[in-house]
Amino acid sequence: MANIKSAKKRILVNRTKAERNKSIKSGVKTAIKKVYAAIEAQDKAAAQSALLAATSAIDKATKKGVYHKNTSARKVSRMALAVNKMA
Numbered sequence: 001m002a003n004i005k006s007a008k009k010r011i012l013v014n015r016t017k018a019e020r021n022k023s024i025k026s027g028v029k030t031a032i033k034k035v036y037a038a039i040e041a042q043d044k045a046a047a048q049s050a051l052l053a054a055t056s057a058i059d060k061a062t063k064k065g066v067y068h069k070n071t072s073a074r075k076v077s078r079m080a081l082a083v084n085k086m087a
Contacts, residue, residue: 024066031057035079039086047083054079 002008031054038047055076062072 021066024061024064028054028057028061028067032075032079035083039082042086044083044086047086051079051083 002011031050035047035050035054038050058067058072058075061067062069067075
């Protein structure tokens with residue numbers, strides 16, 4: 001454990017932020033899985049609504065600094081492409 005007061009505070013702050021980031025990333029992953037599950041089930045309407053929700057979750061995570069903007073753009077692009085490829 002750190003001896004300096006500011007280092008102790010840093011440890012606590014980093015732990016709090018890591019938990020927050022982990023929670024947000026978990027929610028994004030769940031939203032993405034719902035999109036791909038709908039694609040597997042060949043349910044276009046469900047896939048489009050899940051894509052909308054996942055895009056929103058990814059954008060919020062990006063705004064909070066959890067994801068880099070290029071990472072979020074790549075994730076959204078790949079999901080949109082997969083949904084648009086459905087017959």
